[in-house]
Structure formats: C-alpha cells, structure tokens
Amino acid sequence: MNDLSDIAEKKILILFFFKTIDMPVGSMQFVRIMLENRFMNYFYMQQYLSELIEEELVNAEKKDGISYYTISDKGLEVLNMFESILPAGLKKLIRDSIAAIRKKIHMETMITADYLPEGDGYTVLCRIRENDFSLMEIKIAAGTKEDARNICKNWTGFPQEIYLEILDTMIKNREKNPQINENPKDDQKEKT
Template structure:
C-alpha cells in the first residue's frame, strides 16, 4: 500500500503540519479538501491516516461552535517539532502557499453557521450565526413556515453573510 515507511511518516507529518499551520479549527472535510486539492494522498488513505493519528493521540476531535474539528494534541506538536525536517521542502512550500491563499475562506466557513430545526409540524427555527475571533457578532433565530424557506435562509446567509449582517445592523441603528 505504501511505497515505504518514509513516505508514510512524511504524509502523516504533513497532516500534522497542515492542522498546525491553519491556526483555526479545521474540520475533517476542510482537511480532506486541502490534501486532495494538492494531490498528496487519496481520500481513503487520508482517512486511514487521520484515524491512525487519532488512535496514537497525535490528533483529537474537539467540538467548537457545535462543529467537530481536528486539533493537534501536545504529543502531536512534539512529534511535529522533532521530525518536521522529514517533510520535503517542496511539499511544505506548496501547503504554506495554499493555506496563505485559502485561509480567509477557511475562516469564513468556520465562523459563519446556518442551520434549522423543526419547531412543530408547520414551522422551522432557523439559526444564523456569525463569529469573528471568538467573538459572537450575531446569533439570530427566525421562525419560518416551510422547510424551503429555512433552506433558502441558510443558503443566503452562508453566501452573503457580510452584506446581510450589515443590513441588519443598519436597520437596527438607523431609523
């Protein structure tokens, strides 16, 4: 399955480096996107690596703002610090450049949330939330009459949250 143990170790160290470099909570899906977009390993190998890193206590799942995120453990940080030089400089540069260009969209994915729950048989509660630097900017709950409205609100919020937030703020502050 693996070309050799050096490649296996380098790939796992690279995952630890990615999680440390992102500096914000990162979901399994976001990590998967980063790794696949850079063609480091295939999906199934990546999921196996993540499981192995969790089982060896180098990574752990934590819940942040009701989302599961991967986090480096102290043991993982120590291993990365000791063996980072085993990651090829070209892969390090590729990842660092990628993260630099994508960090804002990663932050937005994490800090803007929208979900809905049935309130009763005829309505749904939509919860729209914006968080910036661990500060809650907006937490709005709205009751709507259909699932379609709930889905539409969530979609609009995720795609245009800054504009909607500004409109809400202006409507509340200005007459």
C-alpha cells in the same frame, strides 16, 4: 495498499499541515482542504487522522458540536524528527497557500448557517461571530427545504450586506403603532 513509507509520509503531511496552519481546524474544513488540494484521498485521510488522534499526535476538541483539530506537543516532537521525509515541493505548496486557507477558515468560522427539520418545515439558524462573541444570531422558520437552503446560501454569501440591512432596520426611528401598547402593565392599570 499503501506501503509503510507512504503511510508515514501522509501522516507527517497531516502533522505538518496542522503545525503550519497554527490554529484549530474544523473537521469539514480539514476534509475540504485535503481534498481540494489533492493531498490524499478521503478514506486514507480519515484513517490517518483517526490514528494520529489515537496516538495523541493530534488533539481533537469538540465545540458547538464540531470537532476541531490541532497538533499536540507530542505531534510536534514527531514532526521535528521526521519532517525531512516530506518532499520540499509539497511543503512549499502548503506554506504558499496557508494564508488563503487561514482566511477562508476564519470566515467560515465567523459566518455560519444551518437548517434542521422541525414540524412541517425547517428552522434555520444564522450566526455571525467575532472571536468568541456573537454579533448576530437569528432563528428563522422556513416552509420548505429549498427556502431553508436559500436562506443559508444568502447568509453565507452576503453576510456583510444582510447584517447591515438588519441592523439598519432595527435601529431606525419609527413612529409608534397606536394599536400596540408599549407597556402592557399600563393597560392593566386602566382596567382597575
């Protein structure tokens, strides 16, 4: 079991991270960052984060079904009082990697793809956002789970290329297909 000083240090580490990142961090992003950098194990991290939210030191806000975390004013006060218990090397590690972490979070927030089972297949929702504006949102039917996964993987792996390909295809001048009537109302007028 963790002793009290270790628990306090881990909670201060979480507060320090949120203060340093200075932007909302999604729950999955937070988990990935903490585990990739080996700041603490998953179970303690979840416990400490829940306690910090309960103690109102961390704000949790849901947006599009995802929880986002930020440090609260009360959390900043506590951090200012106890930041000195964090080892200098750990603070330096966080400060040195924060720009790369911020960039990755920004990209993950802008480009998303997810799939859900629907009927006999899957529906894939792909999005590209800039700030709070949706640049492109596409819903695609996929026959298999593997197809749905591949669509998500390609969308998040090559967003610029796919965006430009779709945009080029959609704005290209095309000859009118004579079998498709542009205005169905004109068709009805001819019949009367």
